[in-house]
Amino acid sequence: RKEVEQDPGPFNVPEGATVAFNCTYSNSASQSFFWYRQDCRKEPKLLMSVYSSGNEDGRFTAQLNRASQYISLLIRDSKLSDSATYLCVVNRTGGFKTIFGAGTRLFVKA
Amino acid sequence: EAGVTQFPSHSVIEKGQTVTLRCDPISGHDNLYWYRRVMGKEIKFLLHFVKESKQDESGMPNNRFLAERTGGTYSTLKVQPAELEDSGVYFCASSPGTSRDIQYFGAGTRLSVL
Numbered sequence: 001r002k003e004v005e006q007d008p009g010p011f012n013v014p015e016g017a018t019v020a021f022n023c024t025y026s027n028s029a030s031q032s033f034f035w036y037r038q039d040c041r042k043e044p045k046l047l048m049s050v051y052s053s054g055n056e057d058g059r060f061t062a063q064l065n066r067a068s069q070y071i072s073l074l075i076r077d078s079k080l081s082d083s084a085t086y087l088c089v090v091n092r093t094g095g096f097k098t099i100f101g102a103g104t105r106l107f108v109k110a
Numbered sequence: 111e112a113g114v115t116q117f118p119s120h121s122v123i124e125k126g127q128t129v130t131l132r133c134d135p136i137s138g139h140d141n142l143y144w145y146r147r148v149m150g151k152e153i154k155f156l157l158h159f160v161k162e163s164k165q166d167e168s169g170m171p172n173n174r175f176l177a178e179r180t181g182g183t184y185s186t187l188k189v190q191p192a193e194l195e196d197s198g199v200y201f202c203a204s205s206p207g208t209s210r211d212i213q214y215f216g217a218g219t220r221l222s223v224l
Contacts, residue, residue: 100152
């Protein structure tokens with residue numbers, strides 16, 4: 001079993017739709033959590049950090065459930081430019097090792 | 111402010127040859143990380159420097175890979191001799207502080223071993 005698991009998709013949604021991605025992690029020592037976005041043949045770029053209290057940035061909302069070891073990302077009012085791969089990223093305690101999920105592919109269609 | 115830069119952007123070599131990848135982190139960032147993504151797989155951690163010291167190199171695949179960060183500035187990752195399975199995209203990232211800090215990624219080096 002992978003330490004960080006994501007549904008690979010692809011998710012195909014129309015413009016304006018709401019879409020949600022989930023991520024689970026298996027190591028309870030995981031300390032910090034992030035969603036990154038990666039466009040085709042580009043580097044990963046931070047989308048947002050994820051906190052237990054939940055956080056929102058415009059159309060994007062991230063949630064962390066430590067008890068269930070579960071992270072989510074909600075995108076409202078999807079835009080064509082949201083088409084990308086969304087990577088769930090977890091940092092462990094006791095070191096600086098960063099674990100990436102395999103990513104969830106999103107296609108937003110006109 | 112310049113971001114993380116990596117050189118070369120692409121490298122095509124033959125099996126058995128040596129390749130050296132370079133990463134220049136964001137100025138002032140003590141933490142420097144190397145990652146690799148092979149085709150169809152997730153990005154995997156290779157190692158982490160704090161300044162010039164290797165903090166964690168548990169992700170290095172084998173002793174054909176050698177990473178250095180002399181002087182705590184830029185870093186190099188040498189693969190010698192390269193094998194077919196070393197093909198992939200090698201990303202470098204840097205961050206200014208603890209593991210909670212956001213990592214900034216370079217555009218990557220796409221390595222093809224033929």
